[in-house]
Amino acid sequence: MDTSKKKPEDLRSARWFAPDDLRSFGHRSRMMQLGYAEEDFRDKPVIGILSTWSELNTCHSHFPERVKDVKHGVLQAGGFAVEMPALSVDESFTKPTSMLYRNMLAMETEEIIRSHPLDGVVLMGGCDKTTPGLVMGAISAGVPMIFLPAGPMLRGNYAGKILGSGSDAWKYWDERRAGNITDEEWLGIQGGIARSAGTCMTMGTASTMTAIAEALGLSLPGASSIPAVDSGHQRMGSACGRRIVEMVWEDLTPDRILTDAAVNNAATVAMATGCSTNAVVHLIAMARRAGVDLKLDDLDELGRVTPLVANVRPAGKNYLMEDFYYAGGLRALMKQLEDRLDCSAMTVTGRSMGENLEGAEVFNDDVIRPLSNPVYHEGSLAVLRGNLCPDGAVIKPAACDPRFHVHEGPALVFDSYPEMKKAIDDENLDVTPDHVLVLRNAGPQGGPGFPEWGMLPIPKALIKKGHRDMLRISDARMSGTSYGACVLHVAPESFVGGPLALLKTGDIVRLDLANRRLDMLVDDAELDRRRAEWKSPERRFERGYGYMFSRHVTQADQGCDFDFLQTDFGHTAGEPDIF
Structure with missing residues (x-):
């Protein structure tokens, strides 16, 4: 030996x-x-x-x-x-x-x-x-x-249409609510959208995170793309x-693999894939476990300069993960980005990332686009700041209607998911396409647990008029298979007194994506008055794991890890020595 x-x-x-x-x-x-x-x-x-x-x-x-x-x-x-x-x-x-x-x-x-x-x-x-x-x-x-x-499941199928898990569920549910889909068709979609073992075959959170694991150097080359x-x-x-x-x-x-270079590689690859917004929370948490102080602004900076080249739903328009695999998979995509990656980074193969990418090639350049012909000129995510989200919020620009990249409209605020759900199903709801739907108390502590409620459904009153997108804001997350003009992960969350807790129905909200701003047009004196009147909600858990979660989970911009598990909280217990 x-x-x-x-x-x-x-x-x-x-x-x-x-x-x-x-x-x-x-x-x-x-x-x-x-x-x-x-x-x-x-x-x-x-x-x-x-x-x-x-x-x-x-x-x-x-x-x-x-x-x-x-x-x-x-x-x-x-x-x-x-x-x-x-x-x-x-x-x-x-x-x-x-x-x-x-x-x-x-x-x-x-x-x-x-x-x-x-x-x-x-x-x-x-x-x-x-x-x-x-x-x-x-x-x-x-x-x-x-x-x-x-690995992702096989592509879905119904009545000659290719279905993508999650993304097409939201799409056809809106049509169902509008009265455009029969019971028989709905049942057929239900049985055809998930046809095998495996994760969602869109570029949702599952495929995003397995791609990130491979880009970090933690998986064998090509592992994340195989059905x-x-x-x-x-x-x-x-x-x-x-x-x-x-x-x-x-x-x-792991400490020899998970370096600053590896994390930067993973963030770059995530942006190029059309990644789930959930990537922000998880990548920050993983990086910080490895002692890499990844911040929201680091991700936004990469998002501004990294083109989206994976033409896979929901950020892409045409293809699913099975197509991505046949087109060359993640190795082929990373080969396209080779000049933007630190190819000296160590991986689980014992070789560098550059060595792992040798010989990789693209077999369908509409699925994996060249940098000269991206799906979208910037990356998958943008980080917003403003008086509604001083610690940040995220949006997926490529997955929403461009007309909402700059938008100003009155807020329609909901304090709970049941309240929101009841209202949006009311066909007589007083709402216009210019309204900004807001759901609060849905963050890490408020949800509880940071649920995927951020893709607020379009109100039925607008669905029946043909509207399929509008600006929505929440301190919740949304499914990685979702799409639309959704601002998510507003931090600090409203449950702990973040500015979202001070917003009222009728207040004007302004989004300026190019300048990365999200603000409520309310003067500081009025906000100070509202802040003085605000009362902290009661905690949701009184025992067990939920009790521990609600008292130790960090905010969205910090990765939602437990404070006592972060690298700067004391030292690791090390090996058991009590034999």
Whole structure:
């Protein structure tokens, strides 16, 4: 064995299994109780496969089979693999929002790794919050890790139309509300929009975050683009298993990969893909776990100079993730951006990002556009400031009607989701296309948990007149598959006394996208008067995880991590030493 690499006695798992003492006797005997001989696990890297599978997580329904592929690869490379189930934070069924539990998954991931005899981990996720949750926890745990994305599902289909998950649900729901879709058609769309295992096949939050993981250098080249049910995904699972064993011997830990350069690469790639607005919160949280102080203004600066080149819905117009894969996938897109990336950045392959991109090419230049012919001249996101959002807000310019890039209109303010929902279904609601719909008390603490309520539905009174977009503002998030003139993540949130709490129905709101401004046209004296009258709402949780969340979650511009899990909050507990 290469003397520059770890020796068996240096393995982390050796602390559990190697000593000739009573505690290690117990560990070895319990492994034998499971049917393993000492030859199976002694002097070999023990690899944890952290799977976020559950029978309610549709995106990960193929994970039980994929775990077998990973185990096969680990065995091929001379390691010993154990599956370690982790919290399955699914997007479809978790109430009130999966975002409430991202930090729980991050905590669980960190503690699973720290408390068990694992030398390295393969992280299996993909559904929106599982990617950042797993990565955040593994960064803090510090052992070698590799991320295996779930992969997107196959494109949807109904009556000869290609359907995109999420995006077409919103689109056809508006038509349903307008009375343009029959019960039979609605049922057909329902059955055709999600046809296989895998994540949303639009460039929603799932595909955004798996692309970010690959751009950070945490996935094998090309891993984020492979459809979940493609046989290439099985082979990628085995490749991850083989590679993580090598990473353990090389001691290739996350801190060697997650540098300023890696984070900048990931942010650039995100902008070029038409990324979900959720990327802002998750990328900031992951970066800060690695000690990289990424800020909203850094993302806005990249957004101004990075063209959108992935012509994938919802920011793109024509294609879905399956098309993106056939066009060359993320490696091909990153090859287009090569001059804008730091290609010296280290990756899980043990090679640089530049080496990983060698030979990548685009096979359809309408799906992955050249820089000379982008889908949109700037990146996917813009960060706004103003007296409504002094700590920032985000908008997705390419996904909204350009006429709203500069807009001034009266606010129509709702204090809760039920209040908003009742009003927008009222066909006699006094509202015009120039109104600005506002939903507040929907942020990290107010939601609770920062729900995806920011894509406020167009009022039925306007839908029936043919209107399909209007300016909407919220301290909530929205689904990455959404579109429209939606300003999100207003910080500080209204629930903690941010300026959005002072806005009243009828106040004039002005958006100036080019100048990155969002303001309410109310004078300072009046705002001071309203602030003096404002009363803090009651907290939503009185016990359990929600109690901890509401007291320790940071604001949207800080990544919504827990304050006590950030790198500047004390020191890491390190390895258990209580044997």
